[in-house]
Amino acid sequence: xxxxxxxxHEAQQGVKRAPRTIDAFQQTVATTLQGFISHPxxxxxxxxxxxxxxxxxxxxxxxxxxxxxxxxxxxxxxPGALVDSVLNLMQRYGQAGDxxxxxxxxxxxxxxxxxxxxxxxxxx
Numbered sequence: 001x002x003x004x005x006x007x008x009h010e011a012q013q014g015v016k017r018a019p020r021t022i023d024a025f026q027q028t029v030a031t032t033l034q035g036f037i038s039h040p041x042x043x044x045x046x047x048x049x050x051x052x053x054x055x056x057x058x059x060x061x062x063x064x065x066x067x068x069x070x071x072x073x074x075x076x077x078x079p080g081a082l083v084d085s086v087l088n089l090m091q092r093y094g095q096a097g098d099x100x101x102x103x104x105x106x107x108x109x110x111x112x113x114x115x116x117x118x119x120x121x122x123x124x
Contacts, residue, residue: 002111009109020057029070030054033086036079043083050086053095062093 033054036047058066069085 002114005114006109006111022055022057023063025063025067025070026054026058029066029082029086032070032073033083036083039079041078042080046083046087050083050090053086053090059093062089065089065092 030051033047033051036042037044039047066086066089069082069089072085073079073082
């Protein structure tokens with residue numbers, strides 16, 4: 001049982017460390033933003049900051065908000081609105097790939113870290 005717990009924990013840590021893929025919709029928005037780099041109505045630095053944000057995988061909630069922002073852009077066709085929306089997402093959620101404040105890498109779990117906990121169930 002102990003070996004199984006240690007193996008499962010190690011597998012979970014491996015999944016957390018594995019690189020995630022970038023959502024296809026996220027790539028679509030990045031491609032759209034690349035077309036705005038030399039657009040006179042938007043600041044090139046802001047477009048580059050938005051593109052940098054979109055280079056790392058986003059969470060499901062971020063993708064949902066990104067879809068909503070893209071739909072608003074699609075309705076208005078205002079390039080500045082899409083750039084501003086992506087920058088607002090970046091401010092709201094923080095830089096993509098940021099870890100939680102004060103979070104340290106998970107320490108390796110050893111047998112000494114495990115404690116036996118027993119429960120006795122009484123039924124009548």
